[in-house]
Amino acid sequence: MTAHPFDAVLFDLDGVLVDSELLANSVWVELLGEHGLQMDRTAFMARAVGSTHAALFDWLRADHGWQRPDTFLPELDARLARAFTATPAIEGAAQTLQALTAAGIPxxxxxxSLRSRLHMKLEAAGLAxxxxxxAFDPAHVGGRGKPFPDLYTHAAAALGISPTRCLVVEDxxxxxxxxxxxxxxxxxxxxxxHIHPDGEAALRSAGAAHILRTHAELREALGLSVPA
Known part of the structure; x- marks a missing residue:
């Protein structure tokens, strides 16, 4: 078997395997506008990408003085559920997962994402x-989602592999x-x-060792071949 540099690969979902960020942020901005807070979608996305709903509500309250009405969350859930039924896979994502499987790399x-939305997006994108x-979400780790390390340490443990031997793929x-x-x-x-609000320089500053722009580049960097 060909030697690979990592014993396992841990993927983020939104923006890495599924192209859901524009869908989600459009729903948020539209609904916030209906509830009295007008926001530029790009500006909202700069804060929202990679965040949790709880963190976003805290930010909206602290920085914009906006308090969530009781009806907001049920309506947000309903609209996101409708939007996510059309979630596409990012080009090449399925081939990357197939190549990892063929190479025996977990x-x-x-x-x-909330668990229900995570699975909804995977199903819609044909990756489930x-x-x-x-597939792991903050509920698996007592609500301690990213930027805490818990999700990734939990995912690595579920695969029986030390996090130090894992590659994490993030956006x-x-x-x-x-x-x-x-x-x-x-x-x-x-x-x-979507427009990547963090950008290459910000990801490198946060500790990303390498920046890629397609799944084909990711597979090449990992020495993977797409199964025939």
Whole structure:
């Protein structure tokens, strides 16, 4: 078997495997506007990518003086559920997961998404069968999502591999910070269709050792071949 530089690969979901960021942020900005807070989508996305809902609500309250009404969260959940039924996979994501499987390299997904949305997006993108039960969310670690390292240490433990032998693939400073804190090697993947608010320089500053822009580049860097 060909030697590979890592014993496992741990993926973020949004912006790394599925192209969901524009869908989600458009829903947020539209609904915030209906509830009295007008925000530029790019500015909102700069804070939202990689974050949790709890952290976003804290930020909106602290920096914008906006308090969430009781009706906001149920409506947000309903609209996101509708939007995420159309979540596409990022080009080449399925081939990367297939190539890892063929090479015998275990992988998992660690996402700040709520569990129901995480699985909804994987299903819509056609990746659920490839990922199986190796998808983890903050509820698996007592709500301590990224930038805490807990999600990545939990995912590595579930695979039976030390985080120091794992590659984490991320597209946000929040996620890179979590991967580095877990002791993993982190690569940035800027393959999503949205504007990446953190950008290459910010990911490198957070500790990303390498920046890639397509799944084809990721597979090449890992020495993987797409199964025939």
């Amino acid at each position: 992988f998992a997904v660690a996402s700040n 069968g490839l990922v199986g039960d190796r 946000s400073v929040t996620g890179v910070t979590a991967g580095v804190a877990a002791g993993a090697t982190v690569w940035g993947l800027l393959a999503g269709g």
